[in-house]
Each structure stands twice: as C-alpha cells, then as structure tokens.
Amino acid sequence: MANYASRSMPKCNNILEEISESTYLHVTVCLYSVVSDGMHDYCQFEAFKPRCWQREVIVIKEAFYGRRHASRCTEAEGEEFARNPRYFGCSADVTAILHSRCSGKKQCEIRIPDPELENTGACVVGLRMFLEASYYCVEGMGL
Numbered sequence: 001m002a003n004y005a006s007r008s009m010p011k012c013n014n015i016l017e018e019i020s021e022s023t024y025l026h027v028t029v030c031l032y033s034v035v036s037d038g039m040h041d042y043c044q045f046e047a048f049k050p051r052c053w054q055r056e057v058i059v060i061k062e063a064f065y066g067r068r069h070a071s072r073c074t075e076a077e078g079e080e081f082a083r084n085p086r087y088f089g090c091s092a093d094v095t096a097i098l099h100s101r102c103s104g105k106k107q108c109e110i111r112i113p114d115p116e117l118e119n120t121g122a123c124v125v126g127l128r129m130f131l132e133a134s135y136y137c138v139e140g141m142g143l
Contacts, residue, residue: 042131043073048110050102052137058105063098063133066091066122073130087127092120098133104140 039062042048050058067074068091094117102108110117112131123129 039132039134041071041073042110042112042133043071044112044128044130046112048098048112048131048133049107050133050135051107055139056106056137057140058102058108058135059138060095060099060103061134061136063094063131064091065094065117065120065131066129067127068132071130073128090123090127091129091132092117092122094120094131102135 050060052058067088069088074087097116097120098110101110110131113129114131117131118129
C-alpha cells in the first residue's frame, strides 16, 4: 500500500545576500513539504514504504528499531511478552540508516526484519523488534 503523505502550505523565505559593495542577490526560497501523520509502527513481515508526489523527495524525520513500548506489533506475542515491561525500553536510533537508504528518493522500501537494522543490537536476541518511523516530502529532484 502506497503511503502518500499530505501536502502542507508552502513556507517561503526571502534572502538578500550582499555579493559586493553595490551588488545584491535576491532569492525567494519556497519549501512545499508533505508530512506523514507522525510515527508509525512497522511490524515483523511488514514493510516501510514511504512515497512522495511528483517532483518531491523523501526526508526521514526520525526512526527507531527495537521495542520502545508496547504496540500493535507486540500484541500477537502472548501476554508474557506483549505487556511485560521487562521486554520493552530497548531500541536503537536508526534515523541515519533510513536516511541513507531513503532520503532524497521518491520512494523506497525496507522490509522488517531487515538485516542492517537487526545488527544494531537494540534488544536481547530472540525478541521480535519493530520499526517506528516518520518522514516528510520536500520539493526536489530524486536521486
């Protein structure tokens, strides 16, 4: 399922830069950003699939891999693991990993479990971990 984010109003800034004593450069920069609805969970055997509209690219806002809290991803594990606080509170900040794999592109896909994310060693071996991620889209050319 494509996960297109919603478009926001443009944010424009006027920049006046003095090039020399009598020469100025005037530029108006407008960012049309598209923002996802915040953090979403991606469980085992699901995929993180951010998508942006034409002439826009992905920017990863933040991402964590592990078990920071109980979620829909942990409910199927049974009562022993699903709500027991001993099995939560472990995670790794994987924003840089997702940034290198997705930011600047029109779309990407990361399937969970992912070997690179698993190698972060966020939690005790044997626990099923999940991805929490958010992104937004900005106008730009894809890589």
